[in-house]
Amino acid sequence: MKLNILGCYSATPRTFTNPTSQVLEINNHLFMIDCGEGTQVQLRKHKIKFNRIKHIFISHLHGDHFFGLVGLISTFRLLGREADLHIHAPKGLKEVITLQMKLANSWTNYNLYFHELNSKSSELIFEDDKVEVHTIPLDHRVYTNGFLFKEKAGDRKLDLNAVLNNNIDVAYYRKLKQGFDVINEDGHLIKNETVTLPPNKAKSYAFCSDTAYNEAIIPIIDKVDVLYHESTFLDQHLKLAKPTKHSTAKQAASIAKQANVGQLILGHYSTRYEDLNLFKIEAQTVFDNVLLGDDGKVFEF
Amino acid sequence: MKLNILGCYSATPRTFTNPTSQVLEINNHLFMIDCGEGTQVQLRKHKIKFNRIKHIFISHLHGDHFFGLVGLISTFRLLGREADLHIHAPKGLKEVITLQMKLANSWTNYNLYFHELNSKSSELIFEDDKVEVHTIPLDHRVYTNGFLFKEKAGDRKLDLNAVLNNNIDVAYYRKLKQGFDVINEDGHLIKNETVTLPPNKAKSYAFCSDTAYNEAIIPIIDKVDVLYHESTFLDQHLKLAKPTKHSTAKQAASIAKQANVGQLILGHYSTRYEDLNLFKIEAQTVFDNVLLGDDGKVFEF
Numbered sequence: 211m212k213l214n215i216l217g218c219y220s221a222t223p224r225t226f227t228n229p230t231s232q233v234l235e236i237n238n239h240l241f242m243i244d245c246g247e248g249t250q251v252q253l254r255k256h257k258i259k260f261n262r263i264k265h266i267f268i269s270h271l272h273g274d275h276f277f278g279l280v281g282l283i284s285t286f287r288l289l290g291r292e293a294d295l296h297i298h299a300p301k302g303l304k305e306v307i308t309l310q311m312k313l314a315n316s317w318t319n320y321n322l323y324f325h326e327l328n329s330k331s332s333e334l335i336f337e338d339d340k341v342e343v344h345t346i347p348l349d350h351r352v353y354t355n356g357f358l359f360k361e362k363a364g365d366r367k368l369d370l371n372a373v374l375n376n377n378i379d380v381a382y383y384r385k386l387k388q389g390f391d392v393i394n395e396d397g398h399l400i401k402n403e404t405v406t407l408p409p410n411k412a413k414s415y416a417f418c419s420d421t422a423y424n425e426a427i428i429p430i431i432d433k434v435d436v437l438y439h440e441s442t443f444l445d446q447h448l449k450l451a452k453p454t455k456h457s458t459a460k461q462a463a464s465i466a467k468q469a470n471v472g473q474l475i476l477g478h479y480s481t482r483y484e485d486l487n488l489f490k491i492e493a494q495t496v497f498d499n500v501l502l503g504d505d506g507k508v509f510e511f
Numbered sequence: 512m513k514l515n516i517l518g519c520y521s522a523t524p525r526t527f528t529n530p531t532s533q534v535l536e537i538n539n540h541l542f543m544i545d546c547g548e549g550t551q552v553q554l555r556k557h558k559i560k561f562n563r564i565k566h567i568f569i570s571h572l573h574g575d576h577f578f579g580l581v582g583l584i585s586t587f588r589l590l591g592r593e594a595d596l597h598i599h600a601p602k603g604l605k606e607v608i609t610l611q612m613k614l615a616n617s618w619t620n621y622n623l624y625f626h627e628l629n630s631k632s633s634e635l636i637f638e639d640d641k642v643e644v645h646t647i648p649l650d651h652r653v654y655t656n657g658f659l660f661k662e663k664a665g666d667r668k669l670d671l672n673a674v675l676n677n678n679i680d681v682a683y684y685r686k687l688k689q690g691f692d693v694i695n696e697d698g699h700l701i702k703n704e705t706v707t708l709p710p711n712k713a714k715s716y717a718f719c720s721d722t723a724y725n726e727a728i729i730p731i732i733d734k735v736d737v738l739y740h741e742s743t744f745l746d747q748h749l750k751l752a753k754p755t756k757h758s759t760a761k762q763a764a765s766i767a768k769q770a771n772v773g774q775l776i777l778g779h780y781s782t783r784y785e786d787l788n789l790f791k792i793e794a795q796t797v798f799d800n801v802l803l804g805d806d807g808k809v810f811e812f
Contacts, residue, residue, distance in 0.1 A: 222586040225555050247582045248549055254526050271614040277582045281548045284574045285523040302614040309610065313572040313603040315653055352616055 211236045211361075211413050212510045213436070216252035218477030218503040220420075220442050220456075221274055223247050227481060228505050229274035232438070233258055234415060236359055237340040242266040243357060243417050249278035250285050256506060260286060261293055265336060267343070268299035269419060270354035276303065280310050287318045294321040298335050298343075300353050301326040327355060332430050340364075346430050348421035350455045356418035358430060364409040372405040413511065416471070419478045422452070423461040428469045436511055437471040438503065440478035441489050447480075459489040463496035473511070477503035512537045512662075512714050513811045514737070517553035519778030519804040521721075521743050521757075522575055524548050528782060529806050530575035533739070534559055535716060537660055538641040543567040544658060544718050550579035551586050557807060561587060562594060566637060568644070569600035570720060571655035577604065581611050588619045595622040599636050599644075601654050602627040628656060633731050641665075647731050649722035651756045657719035659731060665710040673706040714812065717772075720779045723753070724762040729770045737812055738772040739804065741779035742790050748781075760790040764797035774812070778804035 212235040217228025229246025233253075240262040242249075253260060268276050276299070286295065295318075297303065304324035311317055325335065327345060336343035339362070346356035365387035373386070378400060382392040391402050416431040419440035431437055442456035451458050457465075459476060466474035474497055476489050483489070486502050493500040501509065513536040518529025530547025534554075541563040543550075554561060569577050577600070587596065596619075598604065605625035612618055626636065628646060637644035640663070647657035666688035674687070679701060683693040692703050717732040720741035732738055743757035752759050758766075760777060767775035775798055777790050784790070787803050794801040802810065 221589050223549070223552050223582070225552055247579065248524070248552065251524050251526055251549065271611075272617070273582055273585045273611070273615060277578075277585075278548065281524070281574055281578045284578075288522050300614075302610075306607070306610055306614065309603075309607055310572075310574070313601075313607065313653070314574060316573070352614070 211359075211415060211436075212508060213415065213438075213475075214256060214258060215475075215477065215503050215505060215507045215509075216249055216256065217246050217505050218479065219505070220478045220480050222481075223274075224481065226505075228252055229277075230269075230419060230478060231278065232417065233263070234359055234417075236413075236415070237361060239265070239341060241343070241359065244269055244275040244419075245277075245279040245282055246274045247277040247281075250282045252505070253282075260289060261291060263295075264293060265296045265298065265343075267357045267417075268297065268303060269348070269356060269417070270350060270352050271300055271302055271306075272352065272420070275420075279303075280307055283307060283311075283318065283322065284314075284316065286320065287316065291318075291320045294323065296323045296325060296336075298325045298327060300355070301328045328353070332358075344430070346416060346418060346427050348418060348427065349424040350420045350422065354420060356416060356421065356427065358414065358416045358434065360414040361412040363412045366402070366406040366409050369405050369407050376400050376405055378405065418465075420456060422455040423457050423465070425465070425468065428465065431465075431469045431471065433470050433472075435472040436475060436509070437466050437469065437473070438475045438477060439465055441476040441493065442478050442480050444483065444488055444492055459492040460496055463493035463500065466493075466500075467497040473499045473501060475501045475503045475509065512660075512716060512737075513809060514716065514739075514776075515557060515559060516776075516778065516804050516806060516808045516810075517550055517557065518547050518806050519780065520806070521779045521781050524575075525782065527806075529553055530578075531570075531720060531779060532579065533718065534564070535660055535718075537714075537716070538662060540566070540642060542644070542660065545570055545576040545720075546578075546580040546583055547575045548578040548582075551583045553806070554583075561590060562592060564596075565594060566597045566599065566644075568658045568718075569598065569604060570649070570657060570718070571651060571653050572601055572603055572607075573653065573721070576721075580604075581608055584608060584619065584623065585615075585617065587621065588617065592619075592621045595624065597624045597626060597637075599626045599628060601656070602629045629654070633659075645731070647717060647719060647728050649719060649728065650725040651721045651723065655721060657717060657722065657728070659715065659717045659735065661715040662713035664713045667703070667707040667710050670706050670708050677701050677706055679706065719766075721757060723756040724758050724766070726766070726769065729766065732766075732770045732772065734771050734773075736773040737776060737810070738767050738770065738774070739776045739778060740766055742777045742794065743779050743781050745784065745789055745793055760793040761797055764794035764801065767794075767801075768798040774800045774802060776802045776804045776810065
């Protein structure tokens with residue numbers, strides 16, 4: 211998995227800071243998460259192929275998370291896109307986008323599908339043979355979801371030497387990868403675990419922004435490899451975090467600790483702070499494995 | 512007058528080119544014209560004071576001319592704006608903006624006025640004691656207006672030596688500036704032109720984008736000091752200009768010549784061309800005084 215942070219600052223786009231957008235590369239998918247103003251320029255700067263993005267997940271309808279979407283949809287059209295595009299977003303977004311296409315008399319020449327969300331429980335919103343995406347209901351000022359991306363457990367891997375030594379017909383290899391015992395050319399039963407190795411570990415990534423401190427998400431994100439959790443404020447501004455339904459770095463770390471996640475990436479910083487390291491220092495008082503998200507950073511895991 | 516070109520490329524925002532937006536400084540007003548995606552970042556880069564913008568004029572509802580507006584309106588709110596904001600735009604924009612504010616549950620704390628346009632004739636849409644703004648109906652794929660900004664003729668200027676020599680009471684100075692003859696302290700009639708000088712020349716600026724070649728605008732922009740006219744294409748691509756209702760550099764120059772304007776500024780270039788000088792060279796075959804618009808350029812006149 212590879213996570214491209216295109217923007218991770220709250221509120222308004224500025225000369226050197228961008229509102230929220232990420233592209234997660236997972237099992238050959240490029241999933242975009244949120245799309246603040248300027249995201250299409252960030253995609254160009256970071257040389258991410260527009261056409262490989264087939265699914266866009268929008269957490270909520272505050273401008274810093276979706277004002278770049280209508281322009282991206284329009285640019286896809288101008289670039290001659292043919293591939294389908296799926297938008298998973300809170301109810302209301304379809305109306306906003308289609309109204310603007312109607313006024314411009316500019317409809318897409320590719321298929322554009324809106325999957326509008328309104329459930330308050332976690333739900334499976336995308337699945338293929340390798341990946342699942344679930345919503346993570348968050349607690350913000352408007353209806354908001356985080357997203358949990360989970361690889362499915364892959365096939366077992368052949369231990370090629372062992373397979374050859376055991377004289378197994380090639381036609382059984384698929385069954386071996388699926389975990390079955392097989393009969394070899396000599397008529398003997400070969401136990402699966404003697405000729406295969408465990409699959410690569412299925413990885414998982416949870417995106418949680420924007421949200422107040424919310425323990426209800428802990429069971430959903432339990433033991434994810436990587437958690438991106440917003441930390442708009444430092445603890446010194448807890449009084450601002452509460453009414454705006456945002457989190458502090460310390461709260462993000464507390465969620466990470468309780469959910470036993472592998473790594474925590476912080477982001478959605480208020481631009482009032484000059485030194486991002488303060489976020490890391492604060493979070494590490496609670497949870498060790500903290501990374502600072504920043505525009506243009508790429509995390510591989 | 513001072514014209515700040517924030518963006519003057521057609522279609523999509525790119526790493527080093529921005530969609531249309533300009534800020535015209537005229538008689539203490541900062542008028543914004545069009546507001547493509549990323550305009551608020553361009554304002555920051557060029558250090559234009561957000562709060563001094565009270566009127567925004569939107570030519571038409573293609574994305575490259577207004578997708579940055581909703582974010583700018585939202586940023587004004589986050590910056591604690593108190594001043595009124597007036598948006599002059601084609602009918603439909605109010606619905607787009609208010610729908611997004613409703614979904615975000617984020618209403619402005621300043622007064623936001625929409626002045627929706629739908630007339631197909633030139634009309635006066637703003638006036639104070641120093642400036643007038645008129646629409647310039649253009650010929651594009653959707654309802655589109657250019658905008659004509661005209662200073663009003665100012666007061667005559669006192670020729671102070673002459674005024675003193677003629678023994679005129681200070682209380683008459685205002686009348687002199689307004690062009691009246693006055694009686695001096697000795698009871699003589701003093702002819703206005705003997706003690707005053709003509710006012711500064713009232714300047715005018717016409718913004719015409721996007722439009723097909725359209726001679727109907729010539730009487731409206733007759734003898735303006737500066738004409739910004741779109742030149743999306745070079746003459747070699749006239750076949751593209753026609754169906755898309757855009758102009759070539761040569762056509763822009765022909766309009767400038769027929770309208771006897773002072774200077775022509777080109778812009779709204781298609782990004783297919785690597786060398787902007789080709790636009791200038793082509794236009795100058797028809798009209799001499801051609802300037803190339805470009806992002807970040809400031810023209811004073």
